[in-house]
Amino acid sequence: MTPQIPPSLLQKYLLDQCTEEEKAQVEAWYESLQGESAFLDQLPDSDVGEIRNNTFSEIKNQLDFEEEKPALSYSWRWLTSIAASVLLAAGIYFFYNVKNQAKEQKIAAQQIQNKSVELITFRNEATRIVIHQLPDQSSVAMHPDAVIIYPKAFDTNQRAVHFSGEGFFDIQKDPARPFLIESGELAIRVLGTSFNVKAPVSKKMFQVDVVTGSVEVSARDKVGAAQQVILKPKEQALFETGSRKLTARVIVPQARKPIYEPVTIVFEETPMIKVIEQLEKRFDVNISFSNPGIAQCSVTANFESHPLNSILEMLCTTLEASYSLSGDTITISGAPCE
Template sequence: MKPPEISPLLLEKYLLDQCTEEEKALVEAWYASLQGETRYLDHLPDAESREIQNDTFKNIRAELEQADEQPARMLHWRWITGLAASVLLVLGLYFINPFKKTTQLTVTEQLEEKAENELTHFVNEEHRIVIHHLPDGSSVSMRPDAAITYPRDFEEDKRLVAFSGEGFFDITKDKSRPFMIQSGEMVIRVLGTSFNVKAPVAQKVFQVDVVTGTVEVTTPGTEQKPQQVILKPKQQALFEIGSRRLISKQIPEQARKEIYEPVSIVFEETPLNKIVQQLEKRFNVSISLSNPEISRCSVTANFESQPLPGILEMLCTTLEASYTISGNNIRISGTPCE
């Protein structure tokens, strides 16, 4: 008699320790029905066990991500049989802790192992948002004082980044090379998506807001056990540094968007003061002009699915002006139009 089929969502919940007692009992009953030796890893050297474990989780995650992109379905028994050995590795060992050297190095530690000439360090020392491009075509719109470190050339199987401050990431999709960002003790893992990270060094709460795609956030918890949440669009994760508490929630709908959320807007010979009013109405910002005379400058532009930083860059280029940003306050500086 073959064991019952198990859904990929239930397997994922079990791996993330998010099952109810009834669901946990169901999954463990399925494990118990499988034939084979589950403790053979006890006899392997630690290094070999860790290597097998890392490969195991890559395979599990790949299958779960593939299932996530398709309509909900039950796993076929042939696939489950192939995955059984991988799942049993989890039972024989423990859940991967990305913050513990006995399992694997953190993103920051892996970057520190590289020679200095193999790394790129960038800090936004300007008072505006700077769009910084990464080797794989991804980009990050960095607020003032944000800092990023990454290899000059990403590796063949992963893309590792250390980041602090606030920035909006737009990641190029590459299933063969997961993109991982470490901010303090928080690790963000994606394949191809866009999201905003708020992780200033002195801040007590780190925040991740997802705009598109799926994001996995992992943080340390109590007793060296990691916490993990999976975020979809319009969801956010909050990590309290002091208590090491990680929560996820739906981003509340609001009348005005955050600066990283894209909008479509058209201006036809529109004076700058009218443009400012529309941008303030659309985004959660306050905009002022250093010289009232530039308010009469007119602009014609069609912005299709653009976040506020992109709109500001194009406006300032057109007007030969510049802007600075502090929190949600923006100041545009320029000379009057002829």
């Protein structure tokens, strides 16, 4: 039988006025709600915590609590039915994500009641970096296997996406509609800027590097407390999934740049072997040819403020070749020049 708790105690919980003992009592009641245990046992702790937070947030919205209003009295059965119904919606949502290995997180949570919203899922199945355009003309240069999920049309008050993998975001400025990214355990908020997100599903470290503008990064620690850092250009946020610790630091300049940073470089009748040597000196990658004959091809090109993926695309177009990316290794494939 589900234990009963006084409505006044639930109200204190919703207003964050409980002692630790009272909080434990409310959460024990919450976990005893019908149908929850079997479902939650299948989920990681982070998802269980998110369901709990979303559920009680929704209860608070439905009760429309305001601290300055006089205390109201509610039927225990009525409060339990609200919690159970909200839990069912959250449960269906998270079961869908676990089954399909695609965490739509806030996007689906906010739009789950709106059946008319169409979500778009794009996975980069190519072996090279692909630039994907978003509805507001923002773009993301996605590494192989990166996935982005977003509504076909952004809301009037915000632009929200879910992203996993690695990608470089170039966000259009729109002060009236902040751009929100759910990426693994991180929440990223921007107005208009460019930055790189590295949040592979299988990795233990998530990373955000800012190139222009400013970015707000937040994540929950082990006890669910909020952590937040504000990043400016040449700054980096790191989130370790084991300790759930979020830190920020200045990016130390390196002789070899990350591939998303733009550079200016000029080639004039330069053999590809020399082109590759220069690119390897500029960027933190290793480049090779599938056919040694490509090394003798000559190119003339002027690249002004281009990241490595743009340079490679244009070089490959000139040579009628292609490239593939695996970690920090790039392979250029094509026919040798005559």
